[in-house]
Amino acid sequence: MPESTFLDSTELVLNMGPQHPSTHGVLRVILKLDGEKVNGTECVIGYLHRGVEKIGENRTYQQFAPYVDRMDYVAAVSNGLGYCLAVEKLLNIEAPPRAQVTRVILTELNRIASHLLWLGTHALDIGAITPVFYCFREREEILKIYENYCGARLTTHAFRIGGLQYELYDGFEEQTKAFCDMFLPKVDEYEELLTNNRIWVGRLKGVGILTGEECKEYGVTGPVLRAAGVKWDLRKAQPYSGYEQYDFEIPTGENGDTYDRYMVRMQEMRQSVRIIRQAVDKIPSGPIMGKVPKVIKPPVGEVYVSIEAPKGELGYFVVSDNSTQPYRLRVRPPSFINLQALDRMVRGGLVADVVAIVGTLDIVLGEVDR
Template sequence: MTLEIESKEATHDTDGLPVEELVVNIGPSHPSTHGVGRVVVHLDGEVMTHVEPIVGYLHRGIEKMSENRTYLQVVPLTDRLDYVGSMYANWAYCRAVERLAGISVPERAEYLRVIVCELQRIASHMMALGSAAGDTGAATMFIYTFDERERIIEAFEELCGSRLTYNYVRPGGVSFDVPEGWLDNVLAFCAAHRDKLTEMDKLFFGNVIAKGRLKGIGVLSAEDAVAWGASGPVARGSGVNWDLRKHDTYSVYPRFDFDVPTGSNGDAYDRGRVRLFECYESCRIIEQAISQMTEGPVKTPLPRLLRPAPGEAYSHIESARGSLGVYVVSDGTPRPYRMHVRSPAFCNLALLKILAPGHMLADLVAVMGSLDPVFGEVDR
């Protein structure tokens, strides 16, 4: 893959002077591409006329690799997919394997999965909000959100010993029960987190410059959101009320009372704001889950080698970025015949080329930040 971009032929303006289109290559290593994304932008003055996102700089072939690993050995690979929200990929994969092999999950494990995934949602949204704000120049907001994320990471470290790649949700349950006092810490975090969210709302979303930068930028209509397969906060920012936790419910989510925040304008501001409000809802879910939880086992004993009958299973959950699906095909051997990940970030990022043109170069980073791509998951 060459890094060069082909030069365009010069056209002539009304005075007969040659005009060359300015082609700017952003990435694959650029501070605001959230990793290794690359965008080739054609500029007319400061206005973008054509935007082409190029992905694949982190394509590691996880789907191929999992064909040569046993069902349990694939779980660590799923950690590395969406490295901002590892718990989701763990869970989506484990649900698919559980469906495939007919494994039942203890109730306490389901509650624990819900709690860690909602914590993960807060952590992931904090990262998304912070980096989107950092892209528009508000470095302090990034630091504040990251500090909140750091608290959740600490809690996860206490729970499963790792800061980023947890391998916590396993087929048949979760790897460990919670340490003593952990749930109280989580409750305390939730209580404190609400105030922080309000502060962030004032700091960034109440700021006149931030409003000017984000309102009306990258407007996605509800029809486009559905047709282009957008999900998660990107779709909900456009007013598409579609949340798998509510509308294709799974696990113990029907037992909780929570709202699905939606935006109305479908612009970068609404997408960001939806993420912020989802954090409040996640706090509500965590508090309800902790109060409903009962004692019990946290994992079903499994044989050392899972060998599901030939068949296939698809499972999707609502991750922080949208509906994350895992499709597993078994052929009766201890290894998956095929594993495919339907990645929400991948589908959402495809929208960049219809959202960005017409705006200024400075808005590209705002639009991209509001789509919240994580390239581990985009490229897989």
């Protein structure tokens, strides 16, 4: 710990975490307190470091695909999509249309699942117990779709380089449509519980303000950036996997406070349902796997591909030296970069606000530490 942490005697240093339920994992935040006021923070990360990038250098391209699921385990499908798109770009191939539409449906379902888990745990941090049960109940339906589709619920390994391994199962369209119909009224139900709740508004309004300019300085992406009023979504800005065919809006906030981030995520869930409905109606027939060699040996080169994961911009930088294994693999995790803004948001607030702000950043420590 640097010496600057211990300033004069009126300051109190408090360790929050790594075993603290509201840090959503093993994040340790050293708080410098003046009474109840936070004068500064320092994040200590790395408790969950598994060296995923180094593992990537020692595995073939196909073999590394299951490992990316374990970074952001709440949104494993999005991670898989990002990695597969990066290697596909390196190989200069594209997944067939049927695979692309299926990928869009599954990643959007994953966005909903991730936001549901965020909403449940965030509300739990603030003190509302009920939403977590409701959210997990609906998340279960999404996990059932995953289980039927690829045989796993959390670390799915649903996509392969060049397309998909599994054909859609019988009743996939019906189950997805039934979920969409069931889900929209449920979002209203969550809003009924929280949006105008006095405690909820009191705890969130004006807490942890991050303006658009500050977001850009820190490189913050995802719902946190959009809540500050910046209309930036990679699905619109640089469409991948055929996102340009779908009609949806980018929800934005105004003030960039915790309450706006909540509203943005609620709207995003509705927009995801909208995308899923459009995609399910037009799943084309055809092959699900492109022409991919059995042994993947991409030409020498490097590639950076980023997608809009539920938490922000998720990028994969892959360097190939024409062997079966990547020469270097670097991940740009959204949680890690969003976490930088914690100090800026917490400064001047109260200790109780730290819990709200860590929750609203929607970090997953598996992704922060990799």
